[in-house]
Amino acid sequence: MxxxxxxxxxxxxxxxxFETGILDGVRAQGVTTPDEQVLAGFAAAEDLQQQLTPELPFTQMLDPISRRMGLPEPAALRASITTWxxxxxxxxxxxxxxxxxxxxxxxxxxxxxxxxxxxxxxxxxxxxxxxxxxxxxxxxxxxxxxxxxxxxxxxxxxxxxxxxxxxxxxxxxxxxxxxxxxxxxxxxxxxxxxxxxxxxxxxxxxxxxxxxxxxxxxxxxxxx
CATH class of the missing domain: 3.40.50.1000 (HAD superfamily/HAD-like)
Structure with a gap:
């Protein structure tokens, strides 16, 4: 073609x-939830955040997404993005x-x-x-x-x-x-x-x- x-x-x-990046960032916080459950939780939280703040870059969405997922360090995932x-x-x-x-x-x-x-x-x-x-x-x-x-x-x-x-x-x-x-x-x-x-x-x-x-x-x- x-x-x-x-x-x-x-x-x-x-x-x-990004799935590896997300899982590495979540595991670094001591979370032991199964991988597919973590990823599904991220998808649901992102879907909602996209609707709430469609003008916000994905990078900045990671903090509220992390809070919705109940992660212990909400800023850690965003801080890890450049290493994905x-x-x-x-x-x-x-x-x-x-x-x-x-x-x-x-x-x-x-x-x-x-x-x-x-x-x-x-x-x-x-x-x-x-x-x-x-x-x-x-x-x-x-x-x-x-x-x-x-x-x-x-x-x-x-x-x-x-x-x-x-x-x-x-x-x-x-x-x-x-x-x-x-x-x-x-x-x-x-x-x-x-x-x-x-x-x-x-x-x-x-x-x-x-x-x-x-x-x-x-x-x-x-x-x-």
Whole structure:
């Protein structure tokens, strides 16, 4: 599948392994609740927080999310965000994809966290769109419209853009409704539930469906 000039990426959950980051941060507080229960609790708390403060970056949502989860150190999870790891396939695949595409981060994180994520990923992005810029979180279509306007200013139309994300709640549905081609990276393939990501109100069929970015590079015909 060729023809895309730009790839826009959700970052947290797609490129950065936020479930590992969350579990490490929770375990460091001495919490022994089973992993899937912790992740489901995070998803429920985030879903509510998204509705209450849609303008707040994900980074700043972590404190109230932690309080709703009953964590003993509510600020600890936010403090750990810059240490969350990349998925092992992400840095190398992004470097390969960058050879023939403009890469843009579309993230609900703030600029400081996004800068740390970019360093972890090998600084692959040509541009970054954060909640600090747009003042609203995905899945709000205003976020995507703002990012697409930046791409349009760079001479790239939405028909030349593939949006890549693991979250059907935050990304795939809205991107699809706006006419973007979408790629769902199913990071939890083979595991039940949606983990730390809230479940979408309705499932949307993506244009591409992969387990990781290595699979995506193959579908796009990117050489190793």
């Amino acid at each position: 060729a023809g895309f000039r730009a790839l826009t990426f959700d970052v947290v959950g797609t490129l950065i392994d 790891p990349a998925f092992p396939d992400a840095p190398g695949a992004l470097a390969r994809l960058h050879r023939g595409h403009r890469l843009v981060a579309f993230t609900n994180a703030d600029r400081a966290a996004t800068a740390a994520f970019a360093r972890t990923l090998g600084d692959p992005f040509d541009d970054v769109v954060t909640v600090d810029d747009v003042r609203v979180n995905k899945p709000d279509p205003q976020f995507f419209a703002w990012g697409l306007a930046r791409l349009d200013a760079a001479g790239i139309g939405r028909e030349e853009v593939l949006h890549v994300a693991q979250s059907r709640y935050h990304d795939i549905g809205t991107a699809h409704r706006l006419g973007l081609a979408t790629c769902w990276v199913e990071r939890r393939r083979g595991r039940a539930g949606t983990g730390a990501t809230p479940a979408p109100a309705a499932a949307v069929e993506p244009d591409l469906h992969v387990a990781d970015l290595a699979e995506l590079t193959g579908l796009l015909g990117v050489p190793a």
